[in-house]
Amino acid sequence: MASVATEERVRDVTGAGPAPSTRATPELRSAVAGLQAAFDAAGLPLDLSGVAPVREERDRVVAQIDDYLLPRLAGLDGPALIVVGGPTGAGKSTLVNSLAGRAVTTPGLLRPTTRSPVLVHHPADREWFGPERVLPTLDRVDRPTTDHESLQLVASPTVPRGVAVLDAPDFDSIDDRNRELATTLLAAADLLLFVTSAARYSDQVPWLQLSLALERQTAVTVVMNRVPAEDMATVSPHLTRMLRDSGVAADAVFFVEEGAIGDGDRLPAESVSHLRAWLDAFGADAAARRSAVRQTLGGAVRRAVRVAAPVADAAALQVEAVSELLTVADKVYAGTAESLRGALHDSTLVRGDLMVRWMDLVGNHDLERPDDTLATVRKQLAGHDPGLGTRLQQLGQALDLALETLLVDHAERASADASRRLRATTHGRALLDWSTEDLSRPGRGLGSRARKTIRGWRHRFADRVAEVLGDDAAGPGREGRDALALALVIHAVSTPPGAGGQEQEGAGALVAEARDGVAKTLTAVLAEDRDRYLQPVLAWNLAPDAPGRLRAAARAAARTLDRHERREV
Template sequence: MVTALVQLRGALQDARLPLELPSAAGERAGRAEMVDQLEDYVIPRLMTLDAPLLAVVGGSTGAGKSTLVNSLAGRRVTEPGVLRPTTRSPVLVHNPEDAEWFGADRLLHDLERVERPTTDPGALQLVAADSIPVGLAVLDAPDIDSVEEQNRALAAQLLAAADLWLFVTSAARYADQVPWDFLRRAAERSAAVAVVLDRTPTEAIDTVSTHLARMLASRGLKDSPLFTVTEEVVSDDGLLPAESVAEIKGWLDSLAADADARSMVVRQTLEGAVRTLARRTHGVADAAAEQVAAEQRLREDADTAYDDAIARVGEASADGSLLRGEVLARWQEFVGTGELLKSLETRVGWLRDRLVNAIKGKPQQAERVTVAVESGLETLLLEHAEAAAERAEASWQSLAPGQALLADAGEDLGRASRDFRRRAERAVRDWQQGVLEMVRTEGADKRGTARFLAYGVNGLGVALMVVVFAHTGGALVGAEAGVAGGAAVLGQKLLEAVFGDQAVRTLAERARLDLEQRTQELLDAERRRYTDLLDSLAIDSDAPDRLRASARRVDDLRFATAGHGGLHPGQ
């Protein structure tokens, strides 16, 4: 069982719930409480079933908890809070012979052990007192309804580590909601509870105690002992008269003296805690599953936006769209407009000769085509990067967790990155250099030919770029596609004049794939602004199943031991 509970603790610790979903806040708090209870109480208590019974004295502000603890100890061991809220460490009073049980490696391991009064709520003050019987320890906890959140959290942590809750209230406060919220949770997990009705005027004892008893019964706590303490003058030492607390002290002393009774209380509370932890784990598992689903939805939305952008750039850079405007004008200057475009249907050989004559001595025009291509591609890439960012942001803004992530992103994810234009420029120039290198390599054995010399590497390179921009589905767009198609046919004829048909198809395909790869790398880098946010959350898709499996393992062991005297560490 200890092994199963340690595995359950690990599964709970690993089940992060970072996305702001409706269930997240409550389950985060519940998960933290469960981990604390496993570490503070369940696992160490299961390993030390013979340790003294820990009675935690909790209750509302001004109920008289510290005065009661002092009175049970027979001397001032804890300071009553004159001013509210009282900020001090919790105080654990034990018999000197039981000191070994309360080291930092035992219950409440995260609280520093001290032997002096302190205002540090992260410390546990240990007080040895012979008046506390062997086998019993009494812990004075902060107010459960303190205005200080830290006090409330510590009180809840201490009560979750109790074998026995000694709940203190008063005639004026017994119907308050906060204490009953704690008592409801105690009833749900079958914790051992005793209630002390403190500071009650003698004439009101019967009325108030009867009403309180009915309230306890209606909330599943009818078997909880109910003690009453009348309003009494407190001594200079901060103690009530011994007879006022004699019934409570006698009951606690009898528990301490009876090993079987003490063990029964411990097992009742421990088994209830284990049962409740296993049950509540399924709620955390459901919340973890919602986290996984939300994270996948956000990731899919970002992927859809950028996958679509990549596809649109691919289409626009291959369907002739770029062979318009400035690119087309500069290309027409280079190859010689008018006559060549009108002569596409004439003999290929004649067209090649005309191309040579038209292009001779035009290196400057080739450079202008290159610049126009660079500008057109950069504009295309920026346009779709911006569109993808807008679509991804809009989809995330439609979901609460997406809104929270965008707010904490540290940059405007609805726009392309500030350095995107610079990176796009570099990518386009690198692609163009790659195209020229392909031409240079392919024409290694043709550099001395008249046609290669006439066109030049730059001229052949821009011709290849033009062919790529009209290469949809691996087939060249024909003249029927209009002026852009005609421009591409001219480029292809020019390349064929030097390299031949098959080489041109291979070059165009290589250049197209290179452009697609560079486009994908650019837009994938933009996509990562979104996906890196999701990756940083470290949401584990296996967490829900691991939580449920851990809870089932604990339940299986609990049921298996139910007929054999209850929980045992090795079972």
């Protein structure tokens, strides 16, 4: 059993007081979940000036909410997770084995790149470390693995109930994935046991990680490991001063003299007896554990609230940029759609191959009245020409190609114009560079989509012609129906509106319907091509109210945390 003095030191290290109430946990968890949703909605997809560090902070906060805050708020009374971190060569794994009383993790310079992190817990606490609990994004395994996405669970009765010890990768590892994982594990710690050595304690990279933990108000205990006995008088006060200047109390610092590593990759029991007593006392003292959790939890929420402000500001710039993008794109494509409709009315579409095949069918291009056009086509159909079906099919293909070419030509002009105008705006270049495709050209496959859409509309219009004129108007079969529909469409795009009298009924009304249908079909395909500029909105759900939602969620979380902490005093 831990001594009274050791128990008092545990309280000094963690600032423990009376066990806090958990009454406000559901309310606080709901507020943090709302903050998480607001962060998710405030995506920062565009590489605008100055956004990179804000995006990095946002991603860290979102990860800590997922990996620590929400799981911890779901079980405040669960075991405290002690994450053992520090620089390469500090002896973290050997220290973990020494505290556990047996070999549970493998020391060595190669270990961080060959094994997953190891979480050692008392067998009775196993339920607290399932995949729905802390670090839910990591798979649970029961043996060493090379998978960085896994967490090895080791049950050991030598670890006191109420705590778990996690051996993390090195913060200064040469492996990028190890450094990222170490940062993730640090964010999930209830208490950071920062292990350094006499040779490494002033190194900048691990010290930055310690500073990050302190900035988050994570409960911290520091171990100076592998201190030569002759250097203790020099190193001890120096490290203590450095830590005190950073906000770590002297009572939260332990020193372990350098010693021989025995069987089981651990130090002699007497070398770590004071640390072992601290761990036992911490596990036995529910108030101390809860105080550490309360400190770390509150610090994590407050950090999320602080980060929300710059993220909301950056998201507002993203919304402004997307709005600028859509305004330019809408203006350009609206003008192009108007130009496209005009081109369908100026009779220049019927030329080239389409003109040749049309003349082959009607014999006279100067048919002004749609009734004359239909009469000419009916005459051709009545002639029982065996090659008429092929000629009609070729005419339809020529019409589809002419309409497709007209559309693609306008789409090319629109995309080039929109790209040019966007690059002249404040954020346009970032928007264009973000897109997964070249927005200065029409979308891939536009021509084939246009052809398919036009053909589908012509078939529907043929059914409409049969409905208005009667199934027998052109003779039996689909061929006659398609022929009349083709003739009416070509008449519609080769004559301006109102030509040849009023288009109010019969064939004239069908010509007006065809003219309107062609225009709507082509402009709809053009609008789909414009919708590529909506990618940032659709991909990240970057709603205009996202910045305001994030600010409101941060205020709500801050108020709820304040009420929660007042109730615990």
